[in-house]
Amino acid sequence: MKSQEIRTQFLDFFKEKKHKVVPSAPMVIKDDPTLMFTNAGMNQFKEFFLGNTKATELRITDSQKCLRVSGKHNDLEEVGKDTYHHTMFEMLGNWSFGDYFKKEAIGWAWELLTKVYKIDKDSLYVSVFEGSDDADKLQMDQEAYNLWKAIVPEDRIIMGNKKDNFWEMGDQGPCGPCSEIHVDIRPKEEKAKVPGATLVNKDHPLVVEIWNLVFMEYNRKANGTLESLPAKHVDTGLGFERLCMVLQGVESNYDTDLFTPLIKEIAAITGSTYGVSDKTSPLTDVAFRVVADHVRAIAFSIADGQLPSNTGAGYVIRRILRRAVRYGYSYLGMNKPFIHRLVRVLTDVMGKAFPELKEQRQLIENVIKEEEQSFLKTLENGLVLLNTTIKDTEGKVVDGKKAFELYDTYGFPIDLTALILDEKGYRLDETGFEKAMQEQKERSRSASEVSKEDWTVLVPDVTPEFVGYDLLETDVKLVKYRKIISKKEGKQYQLVLDRTPFYPEGGGQVGDKGYLEVPNGDVVYILDTKKENNEIVHFTKNLPKHLEETLHASVDEKQRQRTASNHTATHLLHQALREILGPHVEQKGSAVHSKYLRFDFSHFAKLTDEELKEVENFVNARIDGRLPLEEDRSVSMEDALKAGAMALFGEKYGDTVRTIRFGRSIELCGGTHVQNTSDIWHFKIVSEGAIAAGIRRIEAITGDLAKDFYFENNSKLQEINGLLNHTKDPANAVRALQEENTKLRKQLEQLLRDKAKNLKGTLLNELTEINGVQFLAKKVDLDAAGIKDLSFAMGQERENLFLLFGAEQQGKAILTCYISKALAQERGLHAGTIVRELGSHIKGGGGGQPFFATAGGKHPAGIPEALNEAKTYLDT
Numbered sequence: 100m101k102s103q104e105i106r107t108q109f110l111d112f113f114k115e116k117k118h119k120v121v122p123s124a125p126m127v128i129k130d131d132p133t134l135m136f137t138n139a140g141m142n143q144f145k146e147f148f149l150g151n152t153k154a155t156e157l158r159i160t161d162s163q164k165c166l167r168v169s170g171k172h173n174d175l176e177e178v179g180k181d182t183y184h185h186t187m188f189e190m191l192g193n194w195s196f197g198d199y200f201k202k203e204a205i206g207w208a209w210e211l212l213t214k215v216y217k218i219d220k221d222s223l224y225v226s227v228f229e230g231s232d233d234a235d236k237l238q239m240d241q242e243a244y245n246l247w248k249a250i251v252p253e254d255r256i257i258m259g260n261k262k263d264n265f266w267e268m269g270d271q272g273p274c275g276p277c278s279e280i281h282v283d284i285r286p287k288e289e290k291a292k293v294p295g296a297t298l299v300n301k302d303h304p305l306v307v308e309i310w311n312l313v314f315m316e317y318n319r320k321a322n323g324t325l326e327s328l329p330a331k332h333v334d335t336g337l338g339f340e341r342l343c344m345v346l347q348g349v350e351s352n353y354d355t356d357l358f359t360p361l362i363k364e365i366a367a368i369t370g371s372t373y374g375v376s377d378k379t380s381p382l383t384d385v386a387f388r389v390v391a392d393h394v395r396a397i398a399f400s401i402a403d404g405q406l407p408s409n410t411g412a413g414y415v416i417r418r419i420l421r422r423a424v425r426y427g428y429s430y431l432g433m434n435k436p437f438i439h440r441l442v443r444v445l446t447d448v449m450g451k452a453f454p455e456l457k458e459q460r461q462l463i464e465n466v467i468k469e470e471e472q473s474f475l476k477t478l479e480n481g482l483v484l485l486n487t488t489i490k491d492t493e494g495k496v497v498d499g500k501k502a503f504e505l506y507d508t509y510g511f512p513i514d515l516t517a518l519i520l521d522e523k524g525y526r527l528d529e530t531g532f533e534k535a536m537q538e539q540k541e542r543s544r545s546a547s548e549v550s551k552e553d554w555t556v557l558v559p560d561v562t563p564e565f566v567g568y569d570l571l572e573t574d575v576k577l578v579k580y581r582k583i584i585s586k587k588e589g590k591q592y593q594l595v596l597d598r599t600p601f602y603p604e605g606g607g608q609v610g611d612k613g614y615l616e617v618p619n620g621d622v623v624y625i626l627d628t629k630k631e632n633n634e635i636v637h638f639t640k641n642l643p644k645h646l647e648e649t650l651h652a653s654v655d656e657k658q659r660q661r662t663a664s665n666h667t668a669t670h671l672l673h674q675a676l677r678e679i680l681g682p683h684v685e686q687k688g689s690a691v692h693s694k695y696l697r698f699d700f701s702h703f704a705k706l707t708d709e710e711l712k713e714v715e716n717f718v719n720a721r722i723d724g725r726l727p728l729e730e731d732r733s734v735s736m737e738d739a740l741k742a743g744a745m746a747l748f749g750e751k752y753g754d755t756v757r758t759i760r761f762g763r764s765i766e767l768c769g770g771t772h773v774q775n776t777s778d779i780w781h782f783k784i785v786s787e788g789a790i791a792a793g794i795r796r797i798e799a800i801t802g803d804l805a806k807d808f809y810f811e812n813n814s815k816l817q818e819i820n821g822l823l824n825h826t827k828d829p830a831n832a833v834r835a836l837q838e839e840n841t842k843l844r845k846q847l848e849q850l851l852r853d854k855a856k857n858l859k860g861t862l863l864n865e866l867t868e869i870n871g872v873q874f875l876a877k878k879v880d881l882d883a884a885g886i887k888d889l890s891f892a893m894g895q896e897r898e899n900l901f902l903l904f905g906a907e908q909q910g911k912a913i914l915t916c917y918i919s920k921a922l923a924q925e926r927g928l929h930a931g932t933i934v935r936e937l938g939s940h941i942k943g944g945g946g947g948q949p950f951f952a953t954a955g956g957k958h959p960a961g962i963p964e965a966l967n968e969a970k971t972y973l974d975t
Contacts, residue, residue: 321552567599
């Protein structure tokens with residue numbers, strides 16, 4: 100069976116069991132502060148399990164794209180080393196929200212596996228939770244055991260401990276006992292020798308778990324205790340890649356049709372062969388699997404709107420991509436970008452089930468290629484730094500702290516460091532590296548540490564209501580609260596109200612601020628508003644003194660108005676970009692604050708001044724057109740799309756959505772907006788630039804800040820005009836000054852060149868010989884260009900030349916190093932490394948090529964020290 104057919108049969112089976120088929124939620128999570136990525140199929144349904152929201156559909160089935168590379172469920176370093184771990188994977192699931200429970204879940208799972216997929220019953224084993232004698236004091240899952248006993252022989256039921264058979268998403272949240280279904284696909288002769296039951300959960304590559312039936316009964320609280328959930332639920336996860344392995348009769352996930360096209364393409368690109376690893380290249384197969392797996396995770400993340408970056412989820416994606424690059428670099432001989440070329444094949448394999456790959460393919464390729472190029476350059480620079488470290492090492496053990504600096508500061512992979520050291524006859528101080536790594540983790544953890552108490556519930560069974568579209572103030576009651584303590588913010592409280600006018604952060608828009616007024620006149624300030632598990636949470640520094648009293652909630656009206664203006668402007672900007680640049684433009688992120696708006700979009704080139712002006716004019720024409728807000732808060736997704744509403748990849752939408760229309764601009768949106776475009780007053784772009792391959796960013800202002808912008812610029816213009824003696828045409832006057840300045844600069848440069856030529860003869864006579872090298876370190880009165888000309892001119896006159904020049908220009912220090920090319924190669928000298936190291940004397944840095952490099956700094960007084968130290972590079 101092909102993978103597409105396997106996926107379809109699963110969904111069709113549960114559709115017949117009266118389950119609603121829903122699309123996969125985005126893999127990158129945007130509205131849950133406790134998670135970066137969807138790491139399990141149940142993530143998008145947490146609010147139903149917790150009872151915060153009542154499910155409109157009691158039975159659901161889907162194929163959820165998941166990513167496990169951080170936190171409790173972190174498989175990253177295992178990926179590639181075996182044949183069944185993955186970063187990105189599909190989880191087939193069926194869900195019951197307070198409807199059916201263990202009997203149906205167990206019976207249907209067995210029916211699907213043995214009757215529909217026709218897996219041999221004798222190859223299947225099941226596990227049941229045995230209970231625990233720890234603080235939770237959980238009983239054995241006797242109900243599940245009895246249900247399984249009616250289906251399979253008792254010798255195929257395995258009792259599992261808490262680690263294997265009690266499922267928890269994290270340190271807090273919904274959890275419960277589970278029954279796992281394992282399959283043994285070993286050859287018959289091996290089964291006869293060793294019973295499959297003894298290999299369950301023992302990491303045997305051919306005895307693997309394929310389905311986990313989780314019975315959600317509890318909620319793990321912040322203090323570690325368990326409380327019963329309001330209703331019992333079913334949460335199942337069937338590993339799609341492993342299921343394909345079983346049904347396609349192969350012994351590795353990577354031998355299924357989900358991966359074989361990718362592996363064939365990697366082989367074609369690299370010239371390497373998969374499946375024939377030997378003692379001389381044992382990691383070739385691992386590299387194939389790493390690249391084939393990681394390109395999936397990277398592509399789906401980018402399609403969901405998460406670009407590689409240096410922080411948060413973006414850092415995780417960059418880390419995955421760089422792991423793939425370094426495996427290709429180290430074991431497949433790839434020193435140029437190649438992973439982006441696999442996106443076409445991935446789209447052919449999975450594009451039908453996940454159309455976002457087709458829609459975003461060009462963008463995905465561009466982003467991956469740019470990241471590959473950047474990291475390969477990092478590897479090249481890192482090799483130079485590593486060679487310097489080796490040169491400075493006494494003995495054969497390289498200091499772990501220095502290796503960590505290469506890893507942490509320059510991004511050079513530690514396993515590549517260890518490999519290169521081994522090849523050169525050196526060894527890495529692993530203990531020192533691990534110590535430095537642990538210290539850095541502790542610093543990072545300490546800086547971001549947050550502790551949360553359990554919720555104190557004052558009014559149970561309340562479904563909070565958001566009234567902020569219509570009201571900016573209203574009377575409210577406190578439903579529950581908890582204390583949180585963070586290193587950054589100190590002590591705070593989180594409040595949940597029975598109704599609230601405060602908009603929670605989401606869709607790029609910041610959360611509202613304001614205050615709660617207590618009857619006795621006290622005020623509790625709302626510092627921020629966010630959403631967690633579909634509940635609106637208000638952040639404060641203190642609690643109301645009398646928790647049971649009715650409070651009066653008021654939103655900061657001025658901030659809300661400014662934010663709404665900027666949010667509406669992003670919609671008009673989106674429309675303008677698509678009209679002017681073309682329909683290929685798609686929103687790739689936004690940030691809507693009270694002071695400015697930021698809009699990221701897909702486009703292949705820098706916008707010209709004319710295009711930027713046209714975009715501004717387009718938006719301002721709609722502002723001047725006084726377009727009224729047309730809002731529909733409850734329209735079916737199907738009808739909204741038919742009406743032309745823009746739906747963004749990477750966003751999670753329900754069956755019923757809210758649409759916002761201003762003229763011909765119509766989008767799905769949950770944010771706040773002005774009632775009429777004239778409320779925006781004016782739109783002004785303040786910057787435009789690239790943030791990634793094929794992704795541009797516009798920052799703009801509206802309203803009061805746009806007025807301030809024009810007032811400030813007018814004031815500057817008046818000041819400039821005054822300096823130009825109030826000429827009638829200040830622009831022409833400035834151009835004349837620029838032309839005169841250019842002419843004078845050229846004259847000065849020529850004078851300096853002439854000075855350098857005259858200086859050449861004098862300096863050639865000052866050369867001294869050190870160990871066969873013509874050496875000179877001297878401070879000169881030239882600019883950077885003159886020093887460069889002088890260096891190369893001297894290089895034409897002498898062989899085996901080593902020059903270090905220092906200069907002071909406008910209070911800044913310059914160091915320039917020139918080394919004859921033959922000398923640099925023969926002695927292993929690198930001008931870039933030398934100026935980087937000597938740059939510490941001038942409190943600066945720099946770099947360059949092995950034969951020529953420069954450094955700049957803010958401490959000219961350190962030039963003599965740098966010049967004195969230069970000769971030490973020739974002492975050996």
